[in-house]
Amino acid sequence: xLLEINNISIVYADVIQVLKGVSxxxxxxxxxxxxxxxxAGKTTTLKAISGLLKPENxxxxxxxxxxxxxxxxxxxxxxxxxxxxxxxxxxxxxxxYLTIEENLRVGTATRWGKPYRKDLEMVYDxxxxxxSRRKSLAGYCSGGELQMLVMGRALxxxxxxxLLDEPSLGLAPxxxxxxxxxxxxxxxxxxxTIVLVEQNSTMAxxxxxxxxxxxxxxxxxxxxxxxLRKNPDIKEFYLGKGSADAxxxxxxxxxxxxxxxxx
Amino acid sequence: MDFFLxxxxxxxxxxxxxxxxxxxxxxIFKASSVINFAHGELLAIGAFLFLTLVTWAxxxxxxxxxxxxxxxxxxGFIVERLFLRPLIGEPLIxxxxxxxxxxxxxxxxxxxxxxGNLHTFPxxxxxxxxxxWGTIHVPPVYVAALIIGLxxxxxFGLFFKYSSQGIFMRSVADNQSAALSLGxxxxxxxxxxxxxxxxxxxxxGIVLGIMNGINVHxxxxxxxxxxxxxxxxxxxSIGGAVIGGILIGLLETFxxxxxxxxxxxxxxxxxxxxxxxxxxxxxxxxxxxERV
Numbered sequence: 001x002l003l004e005i006n007n008i009s010i011v012y013a014d015v016i017q018v019l020k021g022v023s024x025x026x027x028x029x030x031x032x033x034x035x036x037x038x039x040a041g042k043t044t045t046l047k048a049i050s051g052l053l054k055p056e057n058x059x060x061x062x063x064x065x066x067x068x069x070x071x072x073x074x075x076x077x078x079x080x081x082x083x084x085x086x087x088x089x090x091x092x093x094x095x096x097y098l099t100i101e102e103n104l105r106v107g108t109a110t111r112w113g114k115p116y117r118k119d120l121e122m123v124y125d126x127x128x129x130x131x132s133r134r135k136s137l138a139g140y141c142s143g144g145e146l147q148m149l150v151m152g153r154a155l156x157x158x159x160x161x162x163l164l165d166e167p168s169l170g171l172a173p174x175x176x177x178x179x180x181x182x183x184x185x186x187x188x189x190x191x192x193t194i195v196l197v198e199q200n201s202t203m204a205x206x207x208x209x210x211x212x213x214x215x216x217x218x219x220x221x222x223x224x225x226x227x228l229r230k231n232p233d234i235k236e237f238y239l240g241k242g243s244a245d246a247x248x249x250x251x252x253x254x255x256x257x258x259x260x261x262x263x
Numbered sequence: 264m265d266f267f268l269x270x271x272x273x274x275x276x277x278x279x280x281x282x283x284x285x286x287x288x289x290x291i292f293k294a295s296s297v298i299n300f301a302h303g304e305l306l307a308i309g310a311f312l313f314l315t316l317v318t319w320a321x322x323x324x325x326x327x328x329x330x331x332x333x334x335x336x337x338x339g340f341i342v343e344r345l346f347l348r349p350l351i352g353e354p355l356i357x358x359x360x361x362x363x364x365x366x367x368x369x370x371x372x373x374x375x376x377x378x379g380n381l382h383t384f385p386x387x388x389x390x391x392x393x394x395x396w397g398t399i400h401v402p403p404v405y406v407a408a409l410i411i412g413l414x415x416x417x418x419f420g421l422f423f424k425y426s427s428q429g430i431f432m433r434s435v436a437d438n439q440s441a442a443l444s445l446g447x448x449x450x451x452x453x454x455x456x457x458x459x460x461x462x463x464x465x466x467x468g469i470v471l472g473i474m475n476g477i478n479v480h481x482x483x484x485x486x487x488x489x490x491x492x493x494x495x496x497x498x499x500s501i502g503g504a505v506i507g508g509i510l511i512g513l514l515e516t517f518x519x520x521x522x523x524x525x526x527x528x529x530x531x532x533x534x535x536x537x538x539x540x541x542x543x544x545x546x547x548x549x550x551x552x553e554r555v
Binding site: 050057077088093105110112150 | 444
């Protein structure tokens with residue numbers, strides 16, 4: 001097991017409790033997907049792993065996060081990134097006034113001073129679109145290019161655990177498919193373990209091996225991607241294809257009750 | 264016409280030094296959004312350090328110059344470590360108040376050690392450094408200012424454009440949380456920017472000390488000139504700081520030459536007010552890249 005989260009609670013600014021006893025396991029070389037509606041606590045979970053909670057005044061108050069046998073909860077992001085955990089932030093966040101190539105070079109911060117030419121080639125190989133734009137400012141690139149850029153930037157750090165926060169956000173369906181294909185390739189070719197937070201559950205469950213569903217700061221369901229895809233509740237609430245007779249489910253009181261119980 | 268050219272050359276030389284000094288100020292602001300009110304004192308400390316090394320320790324000028332640069336870099340580094348780092352995450356106004364406090368502390372220490380009198384450096388610049396075109400006569404200090412200014416500009420330009428550490432510094436200025444997520448040592452970047460700021464301040468302190476003599480009050484008030492300079496150039500543009508510096512330098516020498524010397528020190532601040540009225544982001548303030 002590469003990463004084990006045992007029953008963590010997270011509190012922001014000493015008063016706002018966001019996570020209440022979340023446990024999840026991530027196996028080496030696997031893609032684990034974290035699904036859930038807005039505000040369920042997916043991003044917070046990722047930030048707890050990568051240490052980015054700390055600058056936001058959040059804290060793991062209970063439970064433990066164990067990575068390769070060592071506890072990493074409440075370490076600083078500088079220490080955690082140097083252990084090989086890199087988070088790709090939600091909403092892309094490029095360095096706007098740096099060129100594409102300079103953006104990629106920032107990815108080498110965890111191993112400053114080591115050669116990086118080969119890694120640049122590797123990233124350009126995964127994302128050929130970046131090669132032609134390498135001299136232009138990131139601020140002027142399209143959303144799809146930026147998503148490739150921030151993923152490539154993370155790859156430059158040689159992550160062993162890559163945390164992807166909503167890579168499909170605001171992208172055209174074709175681009176989303178392309179991005180997800182690349183995510184799977186990275187997982188297969190580099191052996192990178194990936195935790196994928198997504199709203200686009202259909203795509204996420206297609207490439208993930210295992211999945212967790214979060215609601216209101218808790219894990220409410222888990223299982224292999226296949227099982228989740230077949231689960232009637234998931235089908236209805238997340239994949240948007242209820243069973244044939246439940247198609248008019250908006251007026252279907254029964255389904256509403258079922259969801260209520262679920263939350 | 265000759266008089267005009269003479270003023271032009273002098274203005275550019277002084278302005279370059281202002282610009283370089285302002286560059287340090289902008290660097291701290293860009294990296295950590297802290298407005299450093301102790302900038303003038305850092306400038307004075309550099310000048311006094313150099314004075315001590317040259318007159319009291321009797322080191323050769325080159326050694327003293329290098330040692331001053333190293334010493335002020337270390338000073339900036341230590342100041343960040345001791346005073347600013349504990350305040351990371353606190354409201355910005357507290358940090359800015361801290362720099363005001365640092366300014367008076369430095370001033371007090373300098374008055375205690377060196378007193379409030381006017382000191383002068385021994386004359387060490389060779390006469391051969393003088394430039395003479397027709398009737399235009401550029402004294403050695405100004406030539407030295409020009410050389411040092413251009414040299415440091417190129418060095419820092421290359422550092423920020425090509426070196427990894429320079430790119431990391433720019434990434435922190437650009438998007439701090441993204442830099443953090445990639446493992447950039449943000450605190451180290453803060454420390455480095457303070458070190459570099461103190462270093463360039465010391466360098467301009469030395470040059471200005473040679474021009475006007477060294478006095479605690481005078482040098483620290485010259486240091487305050489970074490405000491008109493950076494407001495003119497844009498608070499977050501390093502290139503703008505340099506150009507703003509040159510503009511203020513020119514403005515000063517032209518008012519000194521054509522209007523009156525007593526107006527010389529006031530005019531930059533009048534310009535500051537006007538600029539704030541018409542172009543509040545400065546001439547070269549960052550134009551926010553917005554994707555539509």
